[in-house]
Amino acid sequence: MKLDTLSKKTVVRALNSDGLRFKIGGFNVCLSSSVPAVAEHLLCLYGAFDVLDNTAFIDFYTALEPPSKLRRFFRPQVNFSFDGYFPFKPLPYKQASAMFEWGLNWCIASHSHQYLIIHASVVERNGQAFIFPGTPGSGKSTLCAALVSRGWRLLSDEMTLLSVNDGCVYPVPRPISLKNRSIDVIQDFAPDAVIGEVFKNTAKGSIGHVRPSDDSVALGEIPAQPAKLIFPKYERDSNTVLTPLSKSRALLKAAENCFNYNILGLKGFTSLSNLIDASDCYEFKYSHLEEAVALFTDLAH
Amino acid sequence: MKSFQQPILCTVLIDPQLALTFTLRQWDLLIRQARSANLLARLGYLFESAELLNQLPTQALAHIMSAQAYADRFYISLQREISCIQEALHSVNAPLVLLKGSAYFMAGNIAAKGRLFSDVDILVPEDKLPAVEDALMKAGWMTNTIDPYDQKYYRQWMHEIPPLRHLKRQTTIDVHHNILPKTTQFCPDANKLLANSVKLPNQNIWILAPEDRVLHSAMHLFHEGEFAQGLRDLSDLDLLLKEFSTQVNFWEKLLLRANEVQQQIPLFYALRYSKHILQTPIPESVLEASKQRINTTLMDALFLRALLPDHDSCNDKWTGLARSLLFIRSHWLKMPVYLMVPHLIRKTYRRILGKELH
Numbered sequence: 013m014k015l016d017t018l019s020k021k022t023v024v025r026a027l028n029s030d031g032l033r034f035k036i037g038g039f040n041v042c043l044s045s046s047v048p049a050v051a052e053h054l055l056c057l058y059g060a061f062d063v064l065d066n067t068a069f070i071d072f073y074t075a076l077e078p079p080s081k082l083r084r085f086f087r088p089q090v091n092f093s094f095d096g097y098f099p100f101k102p103l104p105y106k107q108a109s110a111m112f113e114w115g116l117n118w119c120i121a122s123h124s125h126q127y128l129i130i131h132a133s134v135v136e137r138n139g140q141a142f143i144f145p146g147t148p149g150s151g152k153s154t155l156c157a158a159l160v161s162r163g164w165r166l167l168s169d170e171m172t173l174l175s176v177n178d179g180c181v182y183p184v185p186r187p188i189s190l191k192n193r194s195i196d197v198i199q200d201f202a203p204d205a206v207i208g209e210v211f212k213n214t215a216k217g218s219i220g221h222v223r224p225s226d227d228s229v230a231l232g233e234i235p236a237q238p239a240k241l242i243f244p245k246y247e248r249d250s251n252t253v254l255t256p257l258s259k260s261r262a263l264l265k266a267a268e269n270c271f272n273y274n275i276l277g278l279k280g281f282t283s284l285s286n287l288i289d290a291s292d293c294y295e296f297k298y299s300h301l302e303e304a305v306a307l308f309t310d311l312a313h
Numbered sequence: 314m315k316s317f318q319q320p321i322l323c324t325v326l327i328d329p330q331l332a333l334t335f336t337l338r339q340w341d342l343l344i345r346q347a348r349s350a351n352l353l354a355r356l357g358y359l360f361e362s363a364e365l366l367n368q369l370p371t372q373a374l375a376h377i378m379s380a381q382a383y384a385d386r387f388y389i390s391l392q393r394e395i396s397c398i399q400e401a402l403h404s405v406n407a408p409l410v411l412l413k414g415s416a417y418f419m420a421g422n423i424a425a426k427g428r429l430f431s432d433v434d435i436l437v438p439e440d441k442l443p444a445v446e447d448a449l450m451k452a453g454w455m456t457n458t459i460d461p462y463d464q465k466y467y468r469q470w471m472h473e474i475p476p477l478r479h480l481k482r483q484t485t486i487d488v489h490h491n492i493l494p495k496t497t498q499f500c501p502d503a504n505k506l507l508a509n510s511v512k513l514p515n516q517n518i519w520i521l522a523p524e525d526r527v528l529h530s531a532m533h534l535f536h537e538g539e540f541a542q543g544l545r546d547l548s549d550l551d552l553l554l555k556e557f558s559t560q561v562n563f564w565e566k567l568l569l570r571a572n573e574v575q576q577q578i579p580l581f582y583a584l585r586y587s588k589h590i591l592q593t594p595i596p597e598s599v600l601e602a603s604k605q606r607i608n609t610t611l612m613d614a615l616f617l618r619a620l621l622p623d624h625d626s627c628n629d630k631w632t633g634l635a636r637s638l639l640f641i642r643s644h645w646l647k648m649p650v651y652l653m654v655p656h657l658i659r660k661t662y663r664r665i666l667g668k669e670l671h
Contacts, residue, residue: 040372069337069372073345095345096625125382126375176382275386 016059023051031073033064037168037184037232039120040068043112045076047090049209053109056208057187057221060229072119076108094119103214110211110219113189117170120184121271127173127182128283129271134167134181135159137312140239141181143172143291145269148216151246151298154194157222158301159308161202166228167236176276176283179290180235185228187221195220201301240311241266241291244298252303254311255295262293319590320627322346325356326548327592329363340373342626350544350622353380355427380427387429391418394433394484399517401452407441408519410510412489412529416520417549419513424552428545432476432485436521438507439490446474446488453480462659470496470652472503492529493536496648501532501574523557524570531583532576538643540619540636544590547620550583551591564599571603581605586616615639 015023015034026032031044032054043050064070073095079102083089088105091098092115099118103111121129132145133156142159146152153169160166167181169188174181187208190198195218198205206223241262242254257265266284267273273280298304321343325332332343347353357377360366366374395415402409412434417425437445458464458475467475472491478484491503506529510519521529530553534546557563571580581603587593588600618635621627644653 038375067336067338069341069370071372071376096349096623123376123379125379275383277386277389279382 013063014059015054015061015063018055018063020051020055023055024048027051027054030066031075033066033068033070034058035062035064035068035232036116036186038182039071039184040064041116042070042073043075045108045112046078047076047105047108049106050076050109050112053112053208053221056206057223060224060226061232072116072123074112074115074119076112076115078105107211107214109209110214110221113187113221116186120173121171124173125272125275126177127175128273128276128280128287130172130174130266131170131269131271132172133169133188134172134236135164136167136236137164137309139237140312141167141236142240142242142308142312143181143238143287144242144244145172145266146244147269148191149246150244151194152244153188153190154197154246154301155244155298155304157188157190157194157198157205158201158305160188160222160225160228161198161205162305162309163225165231165236166224171271174238174283174287175235176279178235179238179283179286181238182235183228183232185224185232187224190220190222192217197301198222238287238291241288241293242296243294244296246299247297248299250297250299252300252307253297254307255297257293257295259288259293262291263288320346320621320624322350322352322356322544322622323590326352326359326551329356329359329365332360333365333368337370337372340370344373344376346622346624346626348376348380349624351429351542352427352545352548352622353377354384354429355545355548357381357384358426384427384429388418390484391415391433394482395419395518397452397479397482398433398435398449398486401454402445402448405441405444405448407437407445408507408510408512409517410436410507410519410521412436412492412521413533416526417553419516419518420520420526422526422553423556424549426552428549432487434473434487434489436489436492436503436507439503442474442488442490446477449477449486449488454478454486455480457485466656470494470648472500493532494647496652497536497646499575499578501528501576505574522570523553523560523563524567525574527553527557527567527583528571528574528576528580531579535579535582536643536646538640540639541623543620544622547583547587547590550587551593554584554587554593554595558594564596568599568602577603578605578607581607582612582616585609586620589617590620615642 023032027045027050031042033042075093076090079089079091089102090105090108090111091102092100092111130145132143133152134141134143135156144152144155156169166185167183172181173184195207195210199207208221210218210220212218243265263284321339325343347356357380360369399409411419414428414430415433454477456475457478464475472494473487473489476485476487493500506521506525509522509525511522512519530550571577584595584600584603588595615635615638618632619639
């Protein structure tokens with residue numbers, strides 16, 4: 013059953029009692045919250061995800077609750093917890109849904125060392141996974157949202173899960189997180205894209221989330237073969253330039269972008285080398301999304 | 314004894330085979346409890362040694378593999394850290410005695426399996442303390458505690474100096490000159506423990522004798538005020554006892570040693586609760602011989618709650634109170650009132666002034 017098919021009332025009731033259970037790729041998540049905006053966030057952005065009944069194995073029990081009832085009227089706050097553990101300091105109440113996204117990133121990144129986790133977005137076309145590692149500001153999410161809006165399959169916006177067992181990339185097709193100007197850029201580029209509430213004044217500026225395509229969500233458990241590793245860099249008014257990158261440089265750059273490279277040790281090195289061996293590696297400078305999409309669509313033939 | 318609802322995690326620590334009959338929902342709860350008790354990697358080890366890993370449901374296996382990957386990395390770092398400490402203390406004319414987790418690890422004890430911790434603990438003779446501190450400082454370890462009152466408090470009353478942190482690796486070492494604070498009523502004589510310590514073959518590293526390792530684990534756990542890792546520590550005891558019980562006269566030595574170092578009460582608790590919660594195979598005669606004149610009704614009510622995982626599914630309405638009372642008890646045991654009261658007043662005062670953040 014898809015989350016879309018539930019009424020808002022049902023979602024609110026589930027969030028307020030045992031929690032709403034739903035499936036994101038290979039992960040099962042349970043979220044409980046008394047914050048009304050969270051239901052809106054889920055209905056807007058997670059509509060295509062499957063709801064689970066309470067016989068399912070849940071990977072991450074999460075909750076978003078105000079730390080104290082006393083502060084309800086004075087600068088209200090919200091806390092994210094993972095099965096009773098609070099990994100972060102509270103945030104302003106209005107940012108509850110954004111906190112869920114960050115919190116879930118943390119849950120996955122800290123408890124999934126069966127994967128080498130690269131800070132990269134990853135999309136797929138014709139069976140080929142394109143991986144875009146990115147430091148903040150590189151435009152990886154903008155690029156990812158643009159490609160997905162033109163029919164590419166979203167595997168993940170925030171983290172690429174590379175299995176240390178089979179070398180495939182496993183999807184977590186969650187909403188794509190856009191910052192500041194990128195929100196307008198994507199709204200212009202893809203007027204049909206559904207963008208959720210925009211959270212202002214977060215630690216990262218304004219944040220908006222793009223709803224993943226229904227196809228991407230439906231294929232959430234199907235891995236993809238890595239084919240290209242592309243380091244993007246948005247530069248104002250620049251031409252669209254794709255430059256081949258040597259494998260050795262690519263390995264070092266990619267290692268810097270891993271969340272758990274240090275934890276996996278030799279396994280991490282082997283997985284990453286295999287990825288680099290199997291992929292063409294590039295650096296990519298761009299300012300024009302239309303050109304970028306055309307170039308990659310060509311490359312994926 | 315208090316009626317006792319056995320958490321699913323304990324069921325599996327006792328007999329991993331039982332997990333094979335679990336529903337997915339039970340697996341879900343098992344993983345949650347194990348994670349909150351910091352026993353996920355150990356659970357993986359138990360399944361692995363019972364050759365059950367390939368029969369686990371994929372979802373549960375993923376969490377266990379993740380925890381094991383983390384643990385594998387931890388062992389590598391620990392090995393390196395111990396080598397660094399060894400090298401730093403090379404010039405000091407004193408044996409390097411490792412305690413707790415690092416000792417289990419270097420001794421190859423089963424209790425080291427899946428045991429994750431943050432500090433390396435070492436024990437040195439008190440008169441060597443300045444030389445050891447000096448050598449560690451020269452090798453890059455610095456104290457975290459610059460407050461003169463805290464420094465004095467540690468040195469005057471405690472069994473260890475303030476933790477030292479390595480500038481580059483950010484690792485922490487706890488240098489002990491005794492096992493319990495000097496102010497504890499039944500403080501063991503560290504020299505007795507040192508005298509009985511054993512040297513690891515082909516290394517310049519020493520660890521406490523098997524019975525002392527058990528006693529140290531017991532005194533640590535049953536003088537402790539915080540039980541977030543209580544079940545992990547009890548599981549250490551369970552594994553140590555099972556492993557050592559095959560040695561000749563182990564139980565007799567253990568009982569005898571507890572008398573020598575005045576740790577009959579912690580040993581009594583250790584045997585009682587490890588038997589009760591984890592069904593450690595302890596001979597009836599040993600349990601009988603370890604008995605102490607203690608109000609077990611009260612202590613059971615406290616320990617049988619506090620020693621369970623700190624997870625919603627294991628807590629009842631009295632758990633919070635039990636943990637608070639044991640916290641107070643731990644301070645009571647560590648310090649006489651005439652020392653504790655001025656200390657607490659001072660700490661409270663400084664916290665109000667905002668000079669202290671924790």
